[in-house]
Amino acid sequence: MHTPELQANNDDGRFLLDRSQRSPLWRQIALTLEQEIHRGRYEPGDKLPTEGELSLWFGVNRHTVRRALFELRKRKLVKVEQGRGTFVNENILDYMVSRRTRFSENLNRQNRSPKGILIRNEIMEADEEISRALQVNRSHPVVALHILREGDGRPLSFSSHFFPLPRFTGIAQSFQDTGSVTVCLSLHGVEDFFRDETRVVARPPTSEEARLLALPKNRPILETKSFNVDKHGVPVDYGIARYAGDRVQLVVKTA
Amino acid sequence: MHTPELQANNDDGRFLLDRSQRSPLWRQIALTLEQEIHRGRYEPGDKLPTEGELSLWFGVNRHTVRRALFELRKRKLVKVEQGRGTFVNENILDYMVSRRTRFSENLNRQNRSPKGILIRNEIMEADEEISRALQVNRSHPVVALHILREGDGRPLSFSSHFFPLPRFTGIAQSFQDTGSVTVCLSLHGVEDFFRDETRVVARPPTSEEARLLALPKNRPILETKSFNVDKHGVPVDYGIARYAGDRVQLVVKTA
């Protein structure tokens, strides 16, 4: 998992940046620091090196480091205190909700290693909710995949995906093989798909959800229901995702 | 808060209707039942009285009651099951999150009367979070309005709005007078504003939030933080809204 434009620090503790303008220096710095944090090099509560030190290490101006820190601060990854330093915050995943929302992209963007475990799968008849979402008759057969998603080994969400059946036969096996819904869909002829609508509620977890997400029972769940369509507007996937409320923050850009 | 055509039930549990033909009986009945539901007299999942009982209480024929129930069914407020009875549906407010999100528009769209009560207001110095959102210096003066929002007399959200101060002096008074943030802003020269980004988390309520929202302590709240800018992209308002988790559903259209 190497980002070519990024090199690890060498023996002196210096970092080499790609100055070819393909990516802004401040972004590379932010990405590097983010990696270090997620790798555990800096843990929650730890103090980061001072802006001065970082500017030396990266070989940039302090302002450039500050631009990077500003980015991390905006994403609640760090907390800055004047006169004291910059400190690592508790880990909150910013989950971007957009027309092209993909779980693994979302985690990769924040440099977490995504992982999906198929808890179980089943063939069932569409109930009221599912039939409306997938625009099929009630009791039309659908496949359901129940997936536990992790980031850096921490459970992040427990999601259920429903696919209309004649079209997506055998998708459970595809997921076992690939571990990605996106890849699954492309194997079944869906090159691209889009999120049409997302509904968000907050509610207490069921005992199964609390168990799977390693969540205390009094901590809420953030539940999203999303409708995905292919490029022709045909529904391909109805997904219900349940996030651990205090480990995930949904971010909606209304541009 | 009296709807003239509607009277509360008297001691016998009977309802008095206005038979002056100004409004059809079935509509009055539907409205009454709707109010009772929104007031919490009947909660989601509850069984309404049977059609026979209702027709006795209202002093009308069963067909008239059925006409009213048909109306409520059409609006998904209740669900009728033959042989079992009539049940209150999950009555959640669909709160649309878009570039042009307005509280009152959202409620009007769903036939709920919006109301905003100014709980308190204060002048304070921008903390880290607010200064970043409004793009002002830390400890820059801002006005904070803390508003309880209701729909049909039921608390829906408790929100705090922060406005940068030289520009929006006296906005608390404006809100007292108008009861609307949108109108407030237009009074201060902001003809139009847009929601730039929204962040959503789920968390347990504080005791104050539980009290204000009439929410059991174990029910989560859905918290959104939104950044509003004017047509020039200048931040005008940073808003934190806390919704009763089981009474509101955020709907994000990613078009």
Add this chain to the structure above:
DNA sequence: TACCATTTGTCCGTATGTATT
């Protein structure tokens, strides 16, 4: 109290590459 070193916050400026008009 006063003083000092450290660290972040803000402000002034300059320069450059890219994209748009």
Add this chain to the structure above:
DNA sequence: AAATACATACGGACAAATGGT
């Protein structure tokens, strides 16, 4: 081709907050 705007990067100076002597 010229003008303009914008994002990026750098340099320096000082203010403000913190923590210790």
